[in-house]
Amino acid sequence: MLKDRLYYQDPYRTSFKVNVVREGEEDGRPYAVLENTVFYPTGGGQPHDTGRLNGIRVTDVEEIDGEIRHYVEEPLNALVASGKIDWMRRHDHMQQHTGQHILTAAFVETAGCPTVSFHLGKEVSSIDLDTELVIDEQLDAAEQRANEIIMQNRAIETRWVTREELDRYRLRKEVAVEGEIRLVIIPDFDYNGCGGTHPYSTGEVGQLKILGMERMKKKTRIHFVCGNRVLEQLGKKNSFLKEAVGLLSVPEEETASAIRRLLDTNRSLEKQLAEAADRLLEVEAQSLAAGGRLIKASFRDRPIAELQKLARAAAALREDAIVLLTVRNGEKLQFVGARGNAADASMKRVAAAALEATGGKGGGSEAFVQGGGDISLGEDELLAIMAESIGE
Incomplete structure (x- = not known):
């Protein structure tokens, strides 16, 4: 009966000695079934006990088909088991x-x-x-x-x-x-x-x-x-707070306000950096557009989102512009294509040629495309394929 189990009779009991009913193995894990036990099996939201049987570590305890299996690091090979649970865990x-x-x-x-x-x-x-x-x-x-x-x-x-x-x-x-x-x-x-x-x-x-x-x-x-x-x-929290107080060089009670000031400063710096990056990108776009109607450039290790901005900015500077950019980021070879308002080249045709060459994915409109794939083709080689697709 359930109420006869030792862990129910006395939840403070930590050791016992009983007969071994049988031993077995499940998925390579040896286990022992005992006449009775102090070891609580996993159930009802409460994890199992751990401890030792005959000095051998008990790693798991589960009730299966009405019997409690004590999974041990190695077989007991015994008729009698002396057990002790980890009381701190219990x-x-x-x-x-x-x-x-x-x-x-x-x-x-x-x-x-x-x-x-x-x-x-x-x-x-x-x-x-x-x-x-x-x-x-x-x-x-x-x-x-x-x-x-x-x-x-x-x-x-x-x-x-x-x-x-x-x-x-x-x-x-x-x-x-x-x-x-x-x-x-x-x-x-x-x-x-x-x-x-x-x-x-x-x-x-x-x-x-x-x-x-x-x-x-x-x-x-x-x-x-x-x-x-x-x-x-x-x-644990006191340790974290102590470290934060040391880094901020403020009294403990001012930690929150000091962190808020740091966050405000960080947001301001991030905004300034973003604005500076946009200005640099505009200067780079002007430099590319100064070279003529057909704008081609290849890069390494630049975010594709940055090249999208660059292509749009360059295309906006000349109505007849055709902008073809490629970049290698690790194993990825990616591309961007854009055109000015007065240009009649089809960027979809550019994308089709680039995707066939890279075996990748992408898409867009007649005015703007992007995509790429994992391939060893060079950035300049892909640029040539893109230009040739529109007769450039």
Whole structure:
């Protein structure tokens, strides 16, 4: 029976000794099935325990067809197994999972938002709320209520019930399992069906901190941490802040305003650089147009968007201009073609010839084309093909 499993009987138990039922292998991974176990298998949003069996590392624990498989680094080859779980990992999972119960119930109580899914990550956990919009005031209210429940150190009860007995409890959501049903209860606050491991009181969660939120389609994902992870996040963020303060040479409380000033300066510089680049491009276009009606040039390692601007600028300077440009960027050989308002050459014909030569993709209009492909053909060779296509 489920309730006889050692990790349910005592979630604080870390070691045990039992008989080995059988050993097997799945996809090259050896595993052992035991008479009973302290190792919690992955399920209900909570990751599996890790530890050792007879000194051999347990890397994964899964329940398959009613049996719990302990995947080990090498076969046990034993009739009896002595096991020990990684308590730090188990206790962390107990804190995060219980924190999720509390936070979920807090959102229902303070904002009327139910949780539709839960993920217990290695560093940060998350719940998905069944709503598209959560405002900061709702986050603050839920976090405050959750920490009130934690600080009150309320008892956490577990009960095994039948489906017929469920009507006696104000469950937060419908229970989907059949047969043995396990409830995790924080009296007068949260009643929920759950198969995870939990401490005996809410105080053991320590504290809970919401780190942020993001919209996921029609849901809202809330990222949070509990217990020791709060201190880890605080230490990490303090380290980042300390480094930023050192780089900015400002007091800690002025960090945000100093960053805003830097961003404003950066945006101003980017605008100035863009304007200068446009002026340089105009000068280059004038130089190209001074050479006559047919403007041909090849380049290396220049963005195709820059050549598009250059071709348009050069074509605008002479109504009879025909502008043919090529560029090699790594393995790509690209081209641009443009004409002035009074020129009658077909740029589509230019593109057709260039694309046939490069085996690439591109297109445009009678007045402007672009494209290219991956080919060893030289830039000047492609220029000649483009010019020849319009009798130049």
